[in-house]
Every structure is written in structure tokens, then in C-alpha cells.
Amino acid sequence: MIPALAPFFSWVARSKEPALMLDFDGTIAPFCDNPLSVRPYHGIRERLRLIAHSGTRLAMITGRPASQLKRVLNDWDFPFNVFGCHGAEEMRPGGDITRVPLEAEVQRALRIAHWRALNVLPPYRVERKASSVAAHFRGISPRRARSTRGALELLWMPLTANGKLQIIPFKMGLEIRLSGVSKADAVRRFIKPPEASAYLGDDRTDEDAFGAIRGKGIGILVSRTIRPTMASAWITPPDEVLGFLDLWIRAARVKLST
Numbered sequence: 001m002i003p004a005l006a007p008f009f010s011w012v013a014r015s016k017e018p019a020l021m022l023d024f025d026g027t028i029a030p031f032c033d034n035p036l037s038v039r040p041y042h043g044i045r046e047r048l049r050l051i052a053h054s055g056t057r058l059a060m061i062t063g064r065p066a067s068q069l070k071r072v073l074n075d076w077d078f079p080f081n082v083f084g085c086h087g088a089e090e091m092r093p094g095g096d097i098t099r100v101p102l103e104a105e106v107q108r109a110l111r112i113a114h115w116r117a118l119n120v121l122p123p124y125r126v127e128r129k130a131s132s133v134a135a136h137f138r139g140i141s142p143r144r145a146r147s148t149r150g151a152l153e154l155l156w157m158p159l160t161a162n163g164k165l166q167i168i169p170f171k172m173g174l175e176i177r178l179s180g181v182s183k184a185d186a187v188r189r190f191i192k193p194p195e196a197s198a199y200l201g202d203d204r205t206d207e208d209a210f211g212a213i214r215g216k217g218i219g220i221l222v223s224r225t226i227r228p229t230m231a232s233a234w235i236t237p238p239d240e241v242l243g244f245l246d247l248w249i250r251a252a253r254v255k256l257s258t
């Protein structure tokens with residue numbers, strides 16, 4: 001798949017400020033039962049440091065709260081933006097965070113969603129974020145995960161009746177979150193067409209980002225197996241992700257030398 005990306009990397013080399021956007025879990029880091037113990041694949045940090053210092057604008061776009069991802073990446077000593085909670089938060093390299101404001105009615109519904117999730121899951125599996133509640137099924141047997149997901153959908157469904165919240169499945173979890181905010185918003189805010197841009201992601205929530213970047217940059221599905229997707233290319237983790245970053249570094253060096 002990577003040789004087919006040659007025209008894209010020529011575009012990166014010609015762009016003054018190309019943009020590289022990355023999802024975290026499942027894309028540049030493996031899944032792990034404890035989200036706070038997750039670390040990027042070996043070799044990712046070194047490559048991203050070179051990329052961040054090459055004139056590329058770098059962003060992580062994740063379902064995690066931005067502050068949590070910054071804590072997990074506390075040894076990353078180069079500039080990058082973090083769009084957390086699927087684009088509802090933006091943390092700039094200096095640490096300032098802006099959040100999509102929430103109506104009182106939505107805040108109340110999220111409080112109820114949190115309590116209801118605690119009826120079917122232990123507290124360490126329920127994550128309360130600024131604009132969502134996520135239930136994590138990592139490490140639970142597939143059968144129990146299925147029944148828990150079903151029970152939770154029934155408990156959360158009434159809270160989505162006014163259309164202000166929506167229930168979104170993700171790998172090994174289920175989330176109820178603010179409607180109308182997705183990774184697509186983060187992509188639209190970050191890219192600067194006609195500069196080259198790429199978004200790498202693995203999950204269903206990344207499909208919003210793939211849709212937003214279509215026609216303006218390139219969406220790349222990171223997955224061990226191919227599936228229907230809005231992305232334009234498919235690579236496997238971690239080797240082809242590292243290979244993609246190596247090609248980006250090479251293109252950025254061409255850019256710096258011209």
C-alpha cells in the first residue's frame with residue numbers, strides 16, 4: 001500500500017506547512033486494559049519529534065480527554081496540538097484548553113448517564129469526560145461485553161430523545177456524547193488547504209475524520225484487516241505506521257532543503 005502513496009508525499013514535500021493528524025489508541029499505540037498504562041509503539045516518539053521539528057503541524061485527535069493524553073505522553077518534549085473528547089476539546093502546545101460549551105440540560109443528562117452506567121459496570125470501567133460518558137469493556141469476555149452493551153443502550157437511550165446526545169460504539173466500549181461534535185470538526189479546524197494533510201485512525205469514530213479530509217488531504221485506515229471505510233488508503237500497525245512516518249520525514253527533509 002505504501003508505494004501508492006508516492007504522489008501524496010511529493011505534495012508533503014511541496015507544502016510549506018503540511019498537517020499530520022493522528023488518532024492515539026489502536027493507531028500509534030496498542031490497546032491495553034488500563035488506558036493510563038498505554039504507551040506508543042516503540043519508535044513512534046522519535047519519529048514524531050523529527051516530524052514536529054520539520055515544519056509539519058502535528059495534532060493528536062482522540063476520544064480521550066486532552067489532559068489525560070498529555071499525561072500519558074508526558075515525555076513528549078516537542079510541540080503538538082491535542083483535540084480531546086472527539087474534538088470537543090482543543091489543547092494547544094502551551095497547555096491552554098478550549099471546550100465546546102454545554103447547556104445545563106446536557107450536563108444534567110450526562111450526570112444521569114454516568115449514574116446509570118455505574119448500575120451495570122464497576123467505577124473503573126466508567127469514564128466521565130467533559131462532554132461524554134464512556135463505558136470500557138477492555139478485558140471483559142465478548143459475551144459479557146455484548147450483554148453489558150445491550151443493558152447500557154437501554155439505560156442511555158431515553159437520554160438521547162431530544163437529539164442533544166448520541167450513543168456511539170467504539171472498539172471495546174460504548175459512549176454517550178454531545179451530538180454534532182466529532183473528529184471531523186477537529187480535522188476541519190486543523191487543516192489548511194491546499195497544504196498537504198493526512199489523518200491516521202483505526203476506529204469507527206475515525207470515519208468522521210476520514211470523511212472530513214476527503215478531497216482535501218488523505219485519510220488512512222490503520223488496521224490489521226481491511227473493512228468498509230471512508231479512508232483512501234490502508235496500512236497495518238505498527239510496521240507500516242512507522243514506515244509511513246519515515247516517508248513523511250524523508251518528504252519533510254526534501255521540503256527543508258528546497
Ligand SMILES: [Mg+2]
Binds near residue numbers: 024201
Ligand atoms: Mg483509536
